[in-house]
Amino acid sequence: MTTPSPNPTKWDDLTVRMASSAVMVVVGAFGVIMGGVWFQMLVVFVTAVMVWELWMMIRPDEPTKGMLLAALVASVMSGQLADGTLWGMLLFLVVPAIGATQLKTEIKTFFVFAVGIQLAGWGLVHFRMDYGFFWLLWLMSVVIVTDIFGYFAGKSLGGPKFWPAISPKKTWSGTIAGWVGAALVGFVFTLFTDAGLWIIVISMVLSFAGQMGDIAESSLKRRMGVKDSSTLIPGHGGLFDRFDALLGASLFLIVVADIFDVPGVVF
Secondary structure (H helix, E strand, O other), X not given: OOOOOOOOOOOOOHHHHHHXXXXXXXXXXXXXXXXXXXHHHHHHHHHHHHHHHHHHHHOOOOHHHHHHHHHHHHHHHHHHOOOOOHHHHHHHHHHHHHHHHOOOOOHHHHHHHHHHHHHHHHHHHHHHHHHHHHHHHHHHHHHHHHHHHHXXXXXXXXXXXXXXXXXXXXXXXXXXXXXXHHHHHHHHHHHHOOOOOHXXXXXXXXXXXXXXXXXXXXXXXXXXXXXXXXXXXXXXXXXXXXXXXXXXXXHHHHHHHHHOXXXXXXX
């Protein structure tokens, strides 16, 4: 007689998550390595879908409007990835403004998140264009390793919750493990780049920024009363669920790369 597992559901989503992750890694890696128009198209698609998911969390009864907004996002993003002028950046307000006029509730929520999604997508493309493949690999590695370390440490160690009112599954053990993983990524990059030890500190702060992106989306889902932003990705929910941390990290990096002169860091 087979002894039942003491906790049969603890890892029940791991296989599906890993399979979905493998597909996303292959597609994402192709776009990141190729750069140029390939990466831009990937970001345009992901950005448009995330704005659609944002709309659908707020107004699931009006899917057509959500699709029209997503199409408009794709159009705006396609032009602004090559432009990037100050006046052109104002176009990022078009979709949030139009969407907000169609809502009776959560107007500010849609506006802020829609602007943030577009800015983060724009930041990723220009970070790839300005600093090259290697530094974008660092950014994505920090986010991915933070998620992996956090997932396994949280599942294995458990313990006190990080912010139970917003994200009841996240623990302090997983959060801190994510910082440790990010620090390791930063250390590895000191071995292959001219970046000094500051890159380790920046990696940990970047990890935290990514976690805050995750927390922000968790707060939005709890507010909207939904489990996932959509069901597009088996085991992960929607693209917004999968890339929320990357959005937070990208927004943080826009500030670091463009405003602060960090000693010893080549970007």
